[in-house]
Amino acid sequence: MNKCIYLKTDENLTFDGEEHVFPAALGGIQKLPKGYVSDYVNGKLFSPLELNVMRESILSISRIFIGPGKRGKLNEKSQTKSKIGIYKDSNNEKNISLGYIKKGQPHQIPQLVVRYEEKPNCNLINVNTSFMEFLQELKNNKHLKKINLYDKSLGNNEFIIGYLEHKVYMLTKDKNIEFDYIEEIISKVVNEFNQGNYTSDIENIQPSLNLKMEFNIENFYRICAKIALNYLALKRGQEYVLNKRFDKLRNFILGEKVKINCNIIENDFDMRIEFPSESHKIFINENNGYMYAMINFYGTTNIYIELCKISQQDYSVRKIGNELDRFIGYICDWKSRVEYDLLEYIDMYNNHHERLNRKI
Template sequence: MRVCIYLKGTEPELSFTSEEHIFPAGIGGIQKLPQGYVSHECNNAFSALELEFMRNSLIALPRQFYGPGKRGNLSPKKATKSNVTLMSSRDAPDLIELGYISLGRPYVIPQLKIDINGTVHFISDRSFGEYKKQFKDFAKKLPKFDYKYILHEDERFGKGDFIIGYHDGKWHVALSNKALISEIDGFIEKILSQKVFENGTPQYATVQPKVHQTIQMDDRYFRTCAKIVFNYLAFTKGQEFVLNERFDPLRDWIVNGGENEFATLLARENNRFEMFSPIPFPELSHRLIITKIGTTLIGYISFYGAGFETVIKLCTNFEDSFELAGYICDWQKRKEYSLNDFLNALHDKNESNLM
């Protein structure tokens, strides 16, 4: 019988048409739980949780530099992008532009930088194509500006300066003085009527920028970490094992949130993966281990090597014996291993090299 390990519900109240990855596909996860372990309704709700985890938590930073891209794609064309944010030149910190990071490279989005005294610049990135075509495309979109935009406030802007940018179907407005918002529409009409860029000179992105991003460390990060560890516990021990009521407090918190009594970041000196430091784990791999301390079942998870290690308290009343279990996601090579399989393969390789 199909029973959701998170909602503990069955058909027909729940459907089981999709499968849950152990590690999210967006950070390179491959292995899925068997169909019938996680309901489609729950899986669908987890998508929003994972999106926040990947875009706005600590994980967003290495993901912008290393990848992978959407659904774990390793192609540079599908590489992960950061959220559009404000960037400033290291050499000219007052020169502020809207852009994003992808595979460690900064990209400045097409934008108008406007001074209410009459100065207007169109700024773009060479990688997006020829200047006049970029502006022509931007000019076609500008009349459709409808005040549905993402606002970026920064006190470094002059009182009469603002930026209007467009990327991936979304408008962005950056300024320091909200009073300018009421004047934006008038400036757009003026720009369009005067056709100020038909004979303009391109202004391209500055190099080596400082990027200003906001990272959110809330319960969505910790709940996603707990979900990954719980997924692997279900994968390695089975559905019936994790449906035990001793895991009910954890599963309720993963699904519904609330007070976090289960997860925390570990200090570097308490890193549980240090016990495996002589082992040549795949570079930048994601790793987790589950072990028992006293009567508490605990999971440890890290991302992009041994970084961002988080400890998850799975339950505090586990009286049975439990053999240490672990899992490795080598997303760069599109491979995943149990800890035992990885160590056995490493042993076999070393034995072969000695022969």
């Protein structure tokens, strides 16, 4: 049946795509059936929301250092890298450059470091082309997107221009320095170079990268809540999550100003079994009149979310065959590209340890 579990309608909507339970960017594999989430919600609402959270949240730090890469890929070419940040030489903090982190390793981008007094003192960092070619490339690409970065430790006549993936990064002391002023100094540098007063070299430093991250915690919680509602839809079906008890949660996920009890918690999940390394997990349970989800990312970050209130009748133990349905869960082992229902994983885990015990 085509009916969006977020908009609660199928009117004027298409259902060609499929929504992941865990986002693909985190390595999620399992998708909801077609007809559960409309293309408008999946593409227009959720795609930019996920992009923001994957790039600017506590999840982005884990993706940069651990993985996975774009759309959950594990190959080196697709690995996620951090936003461009400021390197400071661990041996001399006055030596500053621009770089990023990819798979836990620091990388410096191609850049020109200028300290201009009576004559320019310039260094090229990680530039394979000649000094003039590098400057010419910058001058010929004024239309490229310019991203401004600031560091108070820079001098008044000191700046850095970096270039990566069709973007120009400008690091200056403060916001008062205009690009026209930088272009003027570049022209003087070029003149000095043409007169033979300057030769370029490659600067090598021992980097420590100073990355500052600001993120919208509500967007992060919306993604967590979306994972929970998606999993409920997968486990208990479309009609179940269309119930009005989930309307408040649904509206929160869609971005309405609704108060939902969400928290990052320190308590770890004590399941007395070993889960796959750095996997993602979701557990849903009912207690004290509420249904709640516990989500764990990378085996470290724990999130608590209240999903809805439940009546005493709802709280009664439900049975599906012989399975107790009140406590359910799902594991995303993105490193091995496999996902498990909680009970399936527990059975597999116990059987594995029984076989090991027999061998001993």
